[in-house]
Amino acid sequence: MNNLLELSEVTKSYDTGLPPAVDQVSFSCLEGQILAVIGSSGSGKTTLLRIIAGLEMPDLGRVTLKGETMNSQNECVPPESRDCSLVFQDYALFPNMTVQQNVAYGKASKNNSELIDRLFDLTKIGDLKNRYPHQISGGEQQRVALVRALATQPSLLLLDEPLSHLDPELRNNVRCELLNIFRVTNTTALFVSHDTEDALTMADQVVVMQNGKAVQIGSPIDVYSNPSNSYAAMLFGKTNLLPRELIPCAPYSFLDEDSGKELVSIRPHQWMVPTSKGNGNMPSFTGAIRSVNPKGAYQEIVMETETTLLTIHFPRVFSAAIGDPLTVVFNKDS
Amino acid sequence: MAEVLWHLGSSSDNWNHLKETVLGRYLKGSVILVFGTLSLSICVGVSTAWLVACCEFPGRRFFEWALILPLTIPTFIAAYAYFDFLDKLTPALIWVRLNISPDAMITFGDILRYAVTILVLSFVLYPYVYLMARSAFSRQGSRYLEASRTLGHGPFSTFWRVALPLARPAIVAGASLVVMETLNDYGAVQHFGVPTFTTGIFRTWTALNDMPGALRLAAFLMLFILFIILIEKLLRSGARYHGDKTTGLAFQRYSLGKIKTFAAIFCCIIPLAFGFIIPVTRLGIWAYETLENNFDKTHFIKLTLNSVGLAVAASLAVAITALFLVYVARYFKSYMVHVSNRLAILGYSVPGAVIAMGILFVSGQINDVFDFIITGSLLTLGFAYLIRFLAVAWQSIDSGMERNCEQYNEASKSLGASAFISLFKVNIPLLWNAVLVAGLLVFIDIMKELPLTLILRPFDFETLSTRTFDLAYQSQIPESSVPALCIIIAILAPVIWLNRKMESE
Numbered sequence: 001m002n003n004l005l006e007l008s009e010v011t012k013s014y015d016t017g018l019p020p021a022v023d024q025v026s027f028s029c030l031e032g033q034i035l036a037v038i039g040s041s042g043s044g045k046t047t048l049l050r051i052i053a054g055l056e057m058p059d060l061g062r063v064t065l066k067g068e069t070m071n072s073q074n075e076c077v078p079p080e081s082r083d084c085s086l087v088f089q090d091y092a093l094f095p096n097m098t099v100q101q102n103v104a105y106g107k108a109s110k111n112n113s114e115l116i117d118r119l120f121d122l123t124k125i126g127d128l129k130n131r132y133p134h135q136i137s138g139g140e141q142q143r144v145a146l147v148r149a150l151a152t153q154p155s156l157l158l159l160d161e162p163l164s165h166l167d168p169e170l171r172n173n174v175r176c177e178l179l180n181i182f183r184v185t186n187t188t189a190l191f192v193s194h195d196t197e198d199a200l201t202m203a204d205q206v207v208v209m210q211n212g213k214a215v216q217i218g219s220p221i222d223v224y225s226n227p228s229n230s231y232a233a234m235l236f237g238k239t240n241l242l243p244r245e246l247i248p249c250a251p252y253s254f255l256d257e258d259s260g261k262e263l264v265s266i267r268p269h270q271w272m273v274p275t276s277k278g279n280g281n282m283p284s285f286t287g288a289i290r291s292v293n294p295k296g297a298y299q300e301i302v303m304e305t306e307t308t309l310l311t312i313h314f315p316r317v318f319s320a321a322i323g324d325p326l327t328v329v330f331n332k333d334s
Numbered sequence: 335m336a337e338v339l340w341h342l343g344s345s346s347d348n349w350n351h352l353k354e355t356v357l358g359r360y361l362k363g364s365v366i367l368v369f370g371t372l373s374l375s376i377c378v379g380v381s382t383a384w385l386v387a388c389c390e391f392p393g394r395r396f397f398e399w400a401l402i403l404p405l406t407i408p409t410f411i412a413a414y415a416y417f418d419f420l421d422k423l424t425p426a427l428i429w430v431r432l433n434i435s436p437d438a439m440i441t442f443g444d445i446l447r448y449a450v451t452i453l454v455l456s457f458v459l460y461p462y463v464y465l466m467a468r469s470a471f472s473r474q475g476s477r478y479l480e481a482s483r484t485l486g487h488g489p490f491s492t493f494w495r496v497a498l499p500l501a502r503p504a505i506v507a508g509a510s511l512v513v514m515e516t517l518n519d520y521g522a523v524q525h526f527g528v529p530t531f532t533t534g535i536f537r538t539w540t541a542l543n544d545m546p547g548a549l550r551l552a553a554f555l556m557l558f559i560l561f562i563i564l565i566e567k568l569l570r571s572g573a574r575y576h577g578d579k580t581t582g583l584a585f586q587r588y589s590l591g592k593i594k595t596f597a598a599i600f601c602c603i604i605p606l607a608f609g610f611i612i613p614v615t616r617l618g619i620w621a622y623e624t625l626e627n628n629f630d631k632t633h634f635i636k637l638t639l640n641s642v643g644l645a646v647a648a649s650l651a652v653a654i655t656a657l658f659l660v661y662v663a664r665y666f667k668s669y670m671v672h673v674s675n676r677l678a679i680l681g682y683s684v685p686g687a688v689i690a691m692g693i694l695f696v697s698g699q700i701n702d703v704f705d706f707i708i709t710g711s712l713l714t715l716g717f718a719y720l721i722r723f724l725a726v727a728w729q730s731i732d733s734g735m736e737r738n739c740e741q742y743n744e745a746s747k748s749l750g751a752s753a754f755i756s757l758f759k760v761n762i763p764l765l766w767n768a769v770l771v772a773g774l775l776v777f778i779d780i781m782k783e784l785p786l787t788l789i790l791r792p793f794d795f796e797t798l799s800t801r802t803f804d805l806a807y808q809s810q811i812p813e814s815s816v817p818a819l820c821i822i823i824a825i826l827a828p829v830i831w832l833n834r835k836m837e838s839e
Contacts, residue, residue: 053484054483056586078483079480079483079586080485080486080488081486082484084484086480086484088477088481092477092480092481096496096499096500105487105495106485106486107485108486149484149485152485152486158484
């Protein structure tokens, strides 16, 4: 597969006194791939998306789409001339137009009536054609925005926090729907999200943004299990950052810039109680339980050892009380 | 207003004569003037608003605030600044008489009279549309305009299909202000000799000494206004959307090519030049010459003190009344109070001449019943300002209270504080800015006001605007430039400050 999108050393600053919003970011996206840009608020992911869409001009660097340079210091292709569509975080459906008019609005949508009908069927919003955006629910608006963008048959579909306005139950359904639509329409998509679950379930490749920099690029499972720094590790939920010497058998580690130590990231579910058969050379930790918090299907236990605090996820059936002694070992296979 | 409408069917000695000779002309004149001024103001206001809000070109930031400067020039003063404009067209009129016919010259003269009046009014009234449209386009920027761009539409298509329909409620609101101001104008139409209802009311009352006839004309004008309000409500209620949300992100404006940049600068310079630079320059030159020759400094200081003192006192009274009305309506949430508030702010839609006629009639009745003369007092004039400009202060304070105080009033109530305590300890400190804005808006309007002051001022009491009018009426237009310029200078600072505040919000 060919590179559809390529970013090279892209930098953007809003205020000369402040660090850049996007700082020398480089990555590429293959045709047909789904790429997620994740990071916390203010990490620069939305600015990056707007640069790709042509809504912001980078100060430095180059954006290439289908081999054609979009942004550089000397040239800039305006957003209306780029072969990409953007689904906005708040959908930006035109309130003066019906669903049908919104979907047909795109300049390249005019001759795509068959595709539009297919997309209406696929997203199950065909009955809403004559309604105005304020007359439909948030989930329906999200689908209309998606169909509007897809109706232009863009080479690259950009999505800004596509699921952030949806409630948790709807999010799961929409994730599956989105994946299905991307697959059926053979769409190359790039989305930004602060929710790592979106990236884990939908993306082929993940770019982790921190303070404007792309600190890690890789497959979702790679980034999850082999984070490049403590920020990337904690982005995917709770984790135990332990010195390498305590878990020498851990398959991955990274150098922490703050402490200068080599750390490993052990997720709370990667612990187990020692079995009667023994646990080989797996390191074990003994301490006292400080807190027990039921979390539905499992319970979160915080255990204090002589050197550190460990967060552990055990099934609800495991009997644990505050003050009880506990020994856990690293479960390499988990 | 009820008093005025009551006279719709009253009898008058001259009414039949008025009906047969001038009523049709007043109606025709008012309709042509309103339609012409409205169309041109919308064209200028919307196009310049689009350019400064959504396009990038050299001087855009300057034009952004400079285009509101014509707002500082009262319509009658703009007319005086162009007093000789029609004279310069006399050779064309003579040519028409000699080469076509005397009747054609009369028709051509009428056309020119209307055209010049429409041009002059439009170039000082377009900022009402400009301000509303600019605000609407700016709000759309990072949301709908960007969405349109990413869907492949260029600026022209985006303007017609997205920006303009979404800005329609704001444009209608600005346009309705232009209509009200056009119908309220007396000085400019009187100067250019355009027959309208307002000039008719003055003429019937002063020249024919027929108060009932003037009241009946005022009643017809009220009907005309009610018809326009109805159209405005219909136009605004037709909008089935709310396009006010913003993302707070900077909007990448359309960059223009060389020819388009030149055209954009030209589009912005023309209204600024005709609406502000040329009139102010001419007034400045005349004022300089007047100051060198015969200028009564003591009298001028008295005039300025009268004007500013009256405007400050009245704007304070109007702002306090508006604060009280808004607070009562929002705190007690009573339907009756809400309706009475809505009725109270209708005065802004009514031309000054009509309000003046109504107040004169009511105050005359009070004089008769209580044997206490209030006609021709500053109290009556202040009350007239309150009726006319209450809406200006009310809107500003109401939106401020809606944004800042609603939830705090609930909290204050739940903590057992009385309405009085809530007003002084919660609302007034939070609304200080909104009250200041309201006061300044009313101050600007009162400084520019002419018909109300002209009719209701106490005997021998002059303000800068009445002095300007009197001098111009006596054909001493260059001499009228000093008070005229003084009005503009007094309004300039509050207008610029208010625009900055609006931009920052």
